[in-house]
Amino acid sequence: MSFLTDALEGLAGLPQPAVLAVTGALTLAECTLGVGFLAPGETALLLASTTVTTVPRFVVMWLVVTVCAVAGDSIGYYLGRRYGYRLRDSRMVRRMGQQHWDRAGELLRRRGAWAVFVARFLPVVRTLVPASAGASKLEYRRFLPASIAGAACWAALHIGIGSAAGASAKYVESVFSGAMWVVLGVAVAVGVVVVLRRRRQAAATGKKELEEVG
Template structure:
């Protein structure tokens, strides 16, 4: 977790062109077999997307991420094609992803290329599906369009979310900078008003009780 936090903090400190390049590299690494357990591609994308506050920045980040995700999936497919079922027995998958590997393989056998598309939106399974697709024998001419479509849709969703988060943060910051003190002051005044009113009612109640005591004694 410390490594992930360090990477995300490093991303935030980068200038815009380097940020886009680094985000693409993280997404590429996440899509390659095994590296998805280490590279925070999705988190890094959301961090980068908070800076996509203009149309050119949005489109460039979307294009770079979609291409890098597709290339990463293609590399994962090639690895699966080369090593086959032996990948399941590797230490990395045995440690982190045996269940996910089996699920990905099962869905691929039942759904084919559709599984490649929808797996893009599922953490962990997203990392293993390209290699599992290569292992299962799914043809590359069917795999590539599904992987590209999934990458385009997934990257659009996350860039949009990140951009919206960034815009919301700016608006909140603007409210706090300009009208925040006024809002806080009004809320404080209201709180003080009701507090004083409550204390006054409590004091009047005690006074009534004391006034009633002599009457009872008579």
């Protein structure tokens, strides 16, 4: 498992401003209509979060990701406000799946502004809900607080998961390194027992068949 921690340490060794810039840019792109289908914002956030080892780093990344997510939502809202339901027939939405657009619209009809918060945790749909909210003429003064709340909670959750995963990988490797030979020895012993047992069964079966023939 050393390759995993080596990779994480290499990522942690990158300049923090560069990590934040790339993570923020991918988050903004992932939250913008259409681009979210192509940009691995959530995956990038989880990977970048493995570099979070202190509270200040957590706070800075949380703020950057939250602001970029809200900015991406606002861009999507603006596009929906300007182009309306024509977006449903756009090439990008058709590529993502018009059923996701319909699901976003249904969520907004049932939940109102709360749908913006809930959709933040739903793959694909979260990319379309802001545009659908703009198309449905949901007031921006209601849209923005829900977007901020959802982005803040989503960012905190994923940064926490990524940070814990990075720490766990290093712990697992330290434990595994000490127990590696024990685990390997047990695996070899089990393999030998299985092979010997199969050979014994095969020999017994062959002997029985010979007796029946004789």
